[in-house]
Amino acid sequence: MSKVASIRNLQVRIPLQDRQTLAPVRGIDLDIDVGSTTCLVGESGSGKSMASMALLGLLPRTATATADSFNLVGRSFQSIDEKALASVRGKDIAMIFQEPMTSLNPVYTIGSQLEEVYLRHLDRDRRRARVRALELLERVGIGNAHARLSQYPHELSGGLRQRVMIAMALMCDPKLIIADEPTTALDVTTQLQVLELLREIQRDYGTSLLFITHDFGVVSHIADDVLVMYAGQIVESGPVATVLGDPAHPYTRALLDCVPIPHLRPRGSLLGSIPGVVPSLIGMPEHCSFSSRCSGARSLCVKHEAPQQYLDPSHWSRCHFQFPGNQAPLRT
């Protein structure tokens, strides 16, 4: 299968003043198949948003991104920064943001903001841009689309605004849409509608979707592949059914244990929680970064970083003890 993104060893570094360096993303590999949905899951501070912003070249000014190889939408990039990625940003790769309340500029109409993207990248014909905007507003299920074009963002509800954002992302027929927690700020019924919409859109247009979330309910709903991210690394990767059904990494298991969704957990079990917090970005440990919070951590875990080990050709994880039978003495 051809890939819309193939990235090896992506790293993001933010140098601090006192010669220290923050490393929010520490060598992740990212492969997104054409027309598939990849979910990047992780708690706050795990680096998932940083990784996605690196794909657009929109990191904070002080941060730098490097990678061994960086192939996006069929092109290979030597450097990963704002300038280099300007040619694909907005056209081949579109982004949907978390907050529909603030992601539209309040002083322009919905129509002019939609047309802007088209006029910027495709052609300068305002009439064709308007036709395209109208078509997409209808496609994302906004009734009375014609009247909506001349409305301002404050006249629309959160769910409608997120639909507008989806329409805006589709304006240039992108090959990849990055959605950074697009449903987090919506209420539950709207969440489901927006998820359904994204799934339909993705099926109809054959667009690939990189979906960033911390919600396993959302993951089970929309994903083809799942990447679980922890402390700047991907700790488990595989097809959604395998990762959710048979998680290999203790972090994935712990996360799944926190999900209050009935069909994902045994009846009558208590909701879990993970003690502690994500390790500080300064002074990230050399050994397994989850060892300080892992209930099954042993002496090996605080000595060495776990290698990437395949359980089957499509499913791997980074845990010393992911294979049953590979047991070492518990840490004392």
Next chain:
Amino acid sequence: MSLTRTFASILHIPRPISGAWNRAWQHKGLFFGAVFTIFFIAVALLAPYLSPYDPYAQSLVDRRIGPIWHMWAGDDARASWAHVFGTDKFGRDYLTRLLYGARISLFIGVTAAVISGIIGSTLGLLAGYFGGRVDACISFLIQFRLSIPVILIALAVVALFGSSLKIVILVIGLLVWDRFAVVVRSATMQIRSMEYISAAQAIGCSVPHILFREILPNAFPAIIVIATIEMANAILLEAALSFLGLGVPAPLPSWGLMISEAKVELFFAPWMIVIPGACLFLLVLAINLLGDGMRDFTAALRKT
């Protein structure tokens, strides 16, 4: 209510949050400020139609005619409705000069506010958006500007280039941009953290586009408020400079110049100093009320 609605739709003003027009109407400061400001603007624009006289035409036979209340009191046989506020020592109709003076004050106020607004807003946008070294440089520039006494600079400039309307406008416009810069800088810092700015970056907008098309319109409420206050400031500054003889040259009918020329006659014709003073007071008060009202009003809108 329906009238304001109609106006709004004619002018294509975006439909405000419901009741906004109503509340604007009820804000007394905003109301009186707007009414008086519009009154002065109307007077300035319609001056040639409101008065049959030329503000520069001197007439030796009509010198020092008293105002209309001297006719009522029987003090001055020459006082009549022909010259409501009388004439000055050159026989020029005083009311006419006042009307034309509104033009000069407003013209200076608007142009100086526009010039300083453009300079200050640009600096503020750059400082707020880029931060870091750019911000440090521009903040230093603001501090530097604040340490310069405006009157002293004006004195030096007039001594070097002589006085003219153009020079007064430039001196004021090029010197009072600091408040714009400070306010726009902080507004920009707040706006640039909004997701629509990230969204604009994500669709591939250039930096000038983001600065001037995405951020600037959102900072506009703050800029308008500062602009009214700076306008009032510029008008006062012009009057002060003219009073000191550093402002617009005679025979332009500037209010400050009229006050300055009338000060020698303070004990014989006090109205000649009181009337332009009162006009200046009213205009500056009105513009300040308008600015304050708009500030309250935009803050209230933001809260809802």
